[in-house]
Amino acid sequence: MPDTDTATNATHLTGKVAVVTGSGRGLGLAYATALARSGARVVVNDVDADVAEQAVKAITAAGGTAVAEVVPVGATEAAERLVERAVSTYGRLDVMVTNAGILRDRVLWKMTDDDFDAVITTHLRGTFTCARAAAVRMREQGEGGSLVLIASPAGQRGNFGQTNYAAAKAGIAAMARTWSMELARAHITVNAVVPVAATAMTETIPAFAPYVEALRTDGTPLPDALRKGEGFGTPEDCAGLVAYLASDAARTVTGQCIGIGGDKLSLWSHPQEIASAYADGGWSPEALADAFPTSVGREPQTVGIPAPAVPAAPESR
Numbered sequence: 001m002p003d004t005d006t007a008t009n010a011t012h013l014t015g016k017v018a019v020v021t022g023s024g025r026g027l028g029l030a031y032a033t034a035l036a037r038s039g040a041r042v043v044v045n046d047v048d049a050d051v052a053e054q055a056v057k058a059i060t061a062a063g064g065t066a067v068a069e070v071v072p073v074g075a076t077e078a079a080e081r082l083v084e085r086a087v088s089t090y091g092r093l094d095v096m097v098t099n100a101g102i103l104r105d106r107v108l109w110k111m112t113d114d115d116f117d118a119v120i121t122t123h124l125r126g127t128f129t130c131a132r133a134a135a136v137r138m139r140e141q142g143e144g145g146s147l148v149l150i151a152s153p154a155g156q157r158g159n160f161g162q163t164n165y166a167a168a169k170a171g172i173a174a175m176a177r178t179w180s181m182e183l184a185r186a187h188i189t190v191n192a193v194v195p196v197a198a199t200a201m202t203e204t205i206p207a208f209a210p211y212v213e214a215l216r217t218d219g220t221p222l223p224d225a226l227r228k229g230e231g232f233g234t235p236e237d238c239a240g241l242v243a244y245l246a247s248d249a250a251r252t253v254t255g256q257c258i259g260i261g262g263d264k265l266s267l268w269s270h271p272q273e274i275a276s277a278y279a280d281g282g283w284s285p286e287a288l289a290d291a292f293p294t295s296v297g298r299e300p301q302t303v304g305i306p307a308p309a310v311p312a313a314p315e316s317r
Contacts, residue, residue: 013095025055029055052069079129134147151193
C-alpha cells in the first residue's frame with residue numbers, strides 16, 4: 001500500500017511560486033485556486049483588471065496567497081512581466097501554467113488573417129514566450145521546476161471550424177514533448193494537460209449546453225453519462241491534475257499529454273506509425289493506387305472529436 005502521508009507531503013506546494021496565465025475565470029481560475037490551496041503563491045493573470053482582482057480576492061479569502069498581473073499574453077514583454085512579477089513579489093518561480101486562450105471559430109474559407117493570427121498569438125506564441133521566460137528563470141535558479149501547458153482534444157483530433165485553435169493546440173502538444181527533452185537536464189518537467197470541462201468555450205456545444213445551464217442555475221449535478229462517459233465535468237475537476245504536475249510527486253512525469261475531465265483521467269498517445277508497406281525501388285503513383293487501399297490505408301484513422309453520446313437533456317425549471 002502506498003504511504004498516504006508521504007504522497008500527501010509530496011503534493012504540497014508550500015514554498016513554490018506559480019504563474020497561471022488567463023486565470024481570471026474558468027479553467028484558469030480553477031488551476032490557480034488549486035495551486036494556492038496546495039500551498040503555492042500564485043500570480044493571477046488576465047486582460048481584465050477587475051476580473052483579475054476578483055480572482056485574487058477569491059483565492060485570498062479562501063486562505064491562499066495571490067497577486068494579479070494584468071497583461072495579454074503573446075508578446076515576449078508580457079511573458080517577462082509575468083515572470084518578473086513572480087520574482088519581485090515572491091522571490092522565485094517554480095511553476096508556469098500556460099492557460100490563456102481565445103476562440104475565433106470559422107470554417108477555412110471564411111477564416112480571416114486576423115482570426116488566425118489572434119488565436120495563434122495567444123495560444124501558441126503565448127505558450128512559447130511564457131514557457132521560454134519561465135525556463136530561463138528556472139535554469140538560473142538551478143532547482144528545477146514545472147511547465148504545465150494547456151492543450152485540447154481539438155489539437156489531438158482536429159475539430160470542425162477550428163483551424164486556428166486546433167493548429168495551436170497541436171503545436172502546444174508538440175512543444176511539450178520537445179521541451180521535456182531540452183529541459184530534462186535542468187530537472188524541469190514539461191507536460192500538456194488536455195482538459196474537458198464546462199466553460200464558456202464548451203457551453204455552446206448543443207449536447208452539453210442544457211446540462212451546463214442546469215449546473216449553473218440550480219446546481220444540478222452533471223450525469224454519469226457526461227462525467228464518466230464523456231469525461232466532461234467542471235473546471236474544478238481538472239484542477240487537481242495541474243496541482244499534481246506542479247508537485248514533487250510528479251518529478252518523473254514529463255513529456256506527456258494527459259487528459260482530465262469529470263471522473264475521467266486519460267493518457268493521450270504520441271503520434272506513431274500504425275501500419276507500413278514496402279516496395280522495392282520505391283513507390284510510383286500507380287503502385288500506390290494499387291497498394292494503398294489494401295495495405296496502410298485499409299483502416300484509415302478517424303478525425304474530429306466524437307459527438308457526445310448523452311441522454312435526454314434535463315428539463316428546465
